[in-house]
Amino acid sequence: MLHVILLEAALELIPPELSALKQIQKHASKRNKKPNEILLDQSNHGRSMTRLEDGDRRGRPDIVLFSLQSLLETPLCKAGSLSIHIHLQDGRIVEVNPTVRLPRNHDRFVGLMEQLLLKGQVPPTGDPLLRISNDSLSELISTLKGSSSDALTLLAVEGGKKSNMKSLIETFPSDMDIPVILGVGAFPHGDFQGNVRDVFETHIELDRDVMMAWHVCSEILWAYSLKHEVIAKRYSDA
Ligand SMILES: C[S@@+](CC[C@H](N)C(=O)[O-])C[C@H]1O[C@@H](n2cnc3c(N)ncnc32)[C@H](O)[C@@H]1O
Incomplete structure (x- = not known):
């Protein structure tokens, strides 16, 4: 996963x-x-x-919108092998239901995020598609690791170990039950703050230049999908 x-x-x-x-x-x-x-x-x-x-690090909801659009509704997501969380700058965590279909339109997305931040979940009653939890980032990562001692925690960051699709595919565990936890910055400028860097064991760089957060999300999602032959499996299961 x-x-x-x-x-x-x-x-x-x-x-x-x-x-x-x-x-x-x-x-x-x-x-x-x-x-x-x-x-x-x-x-x-x-x-x-x-x-x-x-x-200069704040007020860029489009980064979240484009990153979510690059992850949701992909074959990996439809196969139930992807989870997504948003870590807010005040430390709270948003759980994203992988079945959510987000508005394509920026203004409608903004309205949805306002509802989320005001009410704590979307929709405000019933099964949430987006929900704010008070878990810390460390608690979230330890929940995602579960009982696996081999879980991989990767932080995409400039200055990390130089990596590409091929090396990522080699790095990912062959057993899909072993969690791979990827952190990507969803802010426009600057560096990670506090202990964010420290909660990820492996730091990877994917290009010599700064990349858009949503390109980073896509590259890793597709490398992971290739490693686990997600599309081939979906055809054979059909
Ligand atoms: C647009 S960057 C934001 C920070 C960046 N220092 C800046 O000045 O714009 C968003 C995120 O994408 C990821 N990222 C950007 N370029 C990267 C690269 N070359 N390799 C790995 N991750 C990268 C990092 O997680 C980064 O926090």
Whole structure:
């Protein structure tokens, strides 16, 4: 099973220190919402965000949208061999039901994320498709490892061990029951913070240049799918 964690995702509601600003108030009222009910987004609030100390790491919901789109509804996901979590910058974890079909449209995705951050789950009642849990990143990783002593924890990061599709395929365990846990940064600039680097044992670099988070997600998902012949198995099971 492949477990992808989108790390320190730039996904949050307008923080209190920006909610009184004119630009924010104007945008919120245009959407008939209160400032603290709308998603922070660099494309709408860039000027106000210069007041935030770490503003260049925040307010990029599109990174989460594109990364999820590159993972969900893939053959590996349909085969039930993929789990996805989003680690927020305040440390909380969003569990993504792998059967969720996200809106293709950015504005509709934003509305869904606002509902998630305000209510704690989507839909607000019944079986959640997206749900916020209070587990820490370390607790999540230890849950995903389960009782396996061979679980692989990989962090995609510039400066890690130089890797490519071929070497990844060799690195992945042949036994699909051994969890492979991949961390990918879902923030636009800068480095991982706190102990995030330390909770992953192996650090891998996939190109000499910085890559988009969703390209990293795709490369690993398809390498893992190839290793386990996911598509061939789906044809033979049909
Ligand atoms: C767009 S990067 C964000 C941080 C980056 N330092 C920047 O300045 O834009 C998003 C994430 O993709 C992954 N990533 C980007 N380039 C990579 C590479 N060459 N090799 C491995 N992972 C990479 C890392 O997990 C990184 O946190």
